[in-house]
Amino acid sequence: MLRPETWLKPFPYGLFCEPGGFFIDPTRPVDRAIITHAHSDHARPGHRAVLASPATLALMRARLGEDRAGGSQQPLPWGEAITIGGVRVWLEPAGHVLGSAQVVMEYAGCRVVVSGDYKRCPDPTCEAFALTACDLFVTEATFALPVFCHPKPEHETERLLASLALFPERTHVVGCYVLGKCQRLIALLRAAGWDKPIYMHGALFPLCRVYEAHSIALGELRPATVAARDALQGAIVLAPPGAIQDRWARRLVDPVVALASGWMRVRQRAKSRGVELPLVISDHADWGELNRTVDETGAPEVWVTHGREEALIHACAQRGLRGRALRLVGYGDEDDEGVSVEEVGAQAETSDQAP
């Protein structure tokens, strides 16, 4: 077996598969890219050729525009292997957001899985994480501290509904990331029996439409913009995280400001965002899931792309696993940044319609 570091090389702007001649999730434009999922830190515009799951390509086109999503776009269905420069490549679901994939590569008798972002908790809006045994597991570490133990998401939506029952006259504005979190939250609310219309900031509609085109029912969605303020009393209004504290939200009737994010586990983080109702809902693996997944892949070696790599590597070392921090630059957690550039653009377009 050829050791993986001889053919898979971390550059600051992405992981490069030398024999295949492609990058995975590069943060600057390259010739050939495999994209794990459509979050903006992983799916950048301007690559010449892009290979990804069909849903990821659809989401990239919706976010970036037809031409910026990749000069040539090659959809690769789940489990269908192709060979690029002697490297056998296929995609397995990562359970993170719709279309999110793990990239599996086999070369010279060595199998490597690059997980991208992932979670193990069931999510009705995306394909479930598929465990793949491998020799090297390349993982994220966004929530890699033992303090991150995400509660059941149903428990969190229950708290939101309990708050609506207690404050039926107040608008509940929930900050949720535009891709993945938003649609998952809607699905969770529908599953909890909330069948009223859900109101949304204009920036959230385009990607919800992509989800619906992939047969994920979201129920009735209305723009929070056109409706009268009164109709929003006691309603759930979803908005990008960056919009919940600005004038847009303040114009609502006595709003309860909520935010759905794994970071809400820590009080200080919730306080600093001015959140009244922190909802701990994350699309990333928590500490327990990260460690369990590493163990279940059977990989003796773990590379960590981004996040709290030192804690995960420390914990792996205690179980006799080799860990390596790749220190890739430019990945973050989609909830963590106040407002992404994309969101600002979307808000600017829709702010004139705000209630």
Added chain:
Amino acid sequence: MIAFAELLERLVFTPSRNAKIALLRRYFETQPDPDRGIGLAAITGELSFATAKPSLIRDLAHARTDPVLFAWSYDYVGDLAETVALMWPSASNDAGPPSLPEVNSALQTAAKSDLPAIVAGWLDASEPPVRLALLKLITGGLRVGASARLAKIALSEMTGGRIGPDEIEEVWHGLEPPYERLFAWIESRGPKPDPADAPVFRPLMLAHPLEPADLEGLDATAFRAEWKWDGIRVQLVSTRGGRRLYSRGADDISSAFPEIVAAMNFEAVLDGELLVMRDGAVAPFADLQQRLNRKAVSPRMMRDFPAAVRLYDILFDRSEDMRPLPFDARRARLEAWYARVQPARMDLSEMIAFHSLPELAERRANARAAAIEGLILKRADSPYVPGRPKGLWWKWKRDPLTIDAVMMYAQRGHGKRSSYYSDYTFGLWNGDELVPVAKAYSGFTDQELIWLDRWVRNHTVARFGPVREVEKSLVLEIAFDAAQRSTRHKSGVAVRFPRVARIRRDKPAAEADRLEDLLRWVGDERAA
């Protein structure tokens, strides 16, 4: 314990007073006895058990967690109890978390050496929110973000206003956790608890600030005037059931002023101003401050800062309720009572004779004593009404350019103060939320700075880089030279040269000034 932990969790993040009341109300309405009563006691600070030291938590954490991961986690979370609550290995015991009464009684009775094992068992059976509430409770670090007063208002709202918060206040100090008789009364299942001879607190009657506009309509002959002394308002309650000295916020401060309590060898309820007095002269407020917030007081403190009470009013003479009587009649009774009883360490507030308001204004302007804050005008026919009824009592402050504001944030100072939290941001009420209006970093003594610094560290609710957000419970009187409209400030007003005039530990945050109070001074300039 789950419902209690959820309540605490929401109170911590809820800025609005009304929303806090709604949360408290729902908790009291949905929880059974005796759980809710113990919860009420925890919120009002009435639970008494020997609290554990933070080292107990640290030791537990070290036994169950990897030290390296613990250090990184603590560094990230910034709070010891929260770190342990979050990283404690997940529920391994399906017994479910303990109930609040169970926790309370175990803490009352457990031997100190058994405590670590008991606490570990509870943590094993709980999820993070309950673990955090438990750890905060046992270390005495419970900051609920709601005052005892709010809890009483919530109880009052449960009755649809049938029983007012002041009525609850009046029986409160005669009750004990878990307050089953109180809840029975609230829910119309039982009679009003009879405090009998218990020395309970009676809510105070407070004065409205007098505005120039109010002055015009005032009929001088209908009012009586007294000096407003710069001490703290107190209520002396002495019954067959005991003696208590209460602050205006219903805090029992008896233990800090044993000489006053010793002098209460009578049966009455009196209203007065607590002062430090030497040979009949009132000492500056700073002297009184030496005596406040002390659990025990040394003979030397009592000698150097002798306390006294200047009496304003009589509420009860033995069991006779004087409060419905008009002020003039109460005053006559107070004078007769004073002549008869001749209590030590007390004197009568002087009545100021006057014929017209301009005459009174002149006396106010010429008042020399530094300890005189201004005048109090009381309608001669006013009964003693709890709260701040409009038109009956007015306070006419000598220096109007001060506001009572609530500390919101603190930041480390510069130079020799860099190790102290000495820069403060203050807010005033707007609706039921606080809006920041001023930053001040001067006006206090070095001793006060040490006290303020410790207060900030003990009441931090969040940290943002160098800034700490504090519990919104400390009132400070802020002096300033002028107030101007400003579009740069969220409050819409900027104040010039704000400085701390004094620390108002006696004043509940809910009674701090409102943004309107500050806006009134816009344009009213004084020489610096």
